[in-house]
Amino acid sequence: MDQPNDLEGTPKQVFDRLHSGNQRWTNAEIELDLKRQAFTSESFVDGQDPDIVIITCSDSRVIPEFIFDAGIGDLFVIRVAGNVMSHEVVASIEFAILELDAAIVMILGHQNCGAVQSKMKVINSPPIEGSLSPSMTTLLERVKLAADERSDILDHVKANVKYQRQELLQMSTVIAEKQAKKELGVLSGVYLIDSRKVEIIY
Numbered sequence: 453m454d455q456p457n458d459l460e461g462t463p464k465q466v467f468d469r470l471h472s473g474n475q476r477w478t479n480a481e482i483e484l485d486l487k488r489q490a491f492t493s494e495s496f497v498d499g500q501d502p503d504i505v506i507i508t509c510s511d512s513r514v515i516p517e518f519i520f521d522a523g524i525g526d527l528f529v530i531r532v533a534g535n536v537m538s539h540e541v542v543a544s545i546e547f548a549i550l551e552l553d554a555a556i557v558m559i560l561g562h563q564n565c566g567a568v569q570s571k572m573k574v575i576n577s578p579p580i581e582g583s584l585s586p587s588m589t590t591l592l593e594r595v596k597l598a599a600d601e602r603s604d605i606l607d608h609v610k611a612n613v614k615y616q617r618q619e620l621l622q623m624s625t626v627i628a629e630k631q632a633k634k635e636l637g638v639l640s641g642v643y644l645i646d647s648r649k650v651e652i653i654y
């Protein structure tokens with residue numbers, strides 16, 4: 453995972469934790485001991501204090517706690533197919549920032565995303581009217597692809613996370629202001645399932 457070059461202060465330190473967690477996952481050297489954490493030494497009853505928000509796809513192969521070698525209470529995770537923004541998603545992110553003091557927000561797409569593939573299919577051969585439910589149509593409308601139709605799925609996944617990051621900054625004044633003051637890092641990235649690496653896109 454490449455280091456972004458414009459993070460300062462706390463966001464940079466928090467990013468470094470994410471980065472080293474992904475390196476451990478990539479190298480099959482994870483330290484997470486779920487059994488010890490969940491059943492023995494630590495109690496999570498009184499509250500939570502995660503400083504990282506991950507908005508990712510619902511895909512069953514993408515598990516943020518594994519990808520970043522993180523434990524219970526470390527990540528505030530929002531999952532929706534295609535990792536798209538909506539008012540509900542933005543409200544959850546704002547909750548994590550304002551109430552829990554999260555310092556990093558990462559929109560995380562992934563290699564071979566089915567939602568992106570579905571959107572490409574719809575563009576290439578539009579479905580018969582009424583064959584998709586209104587909710588499914590709305591979801592696919594929110595997935596944004598690269599302009600170049602020759603691009604492959606991964607290019608579209610990257611274009612989508614970039615777009616969703618911009619959407620987030622436009623939909624939330626609070627988040628845009630905190631990012632401008634360098635109190636909050638807002639990143640987008642792609643999880644490569646084959647290498648287990650997270651590539652930062654922005």
Ligand SMILES: [Zn+2]
Nearest residue numbers: 509511565566
């Ligand atoms: Zn997906």
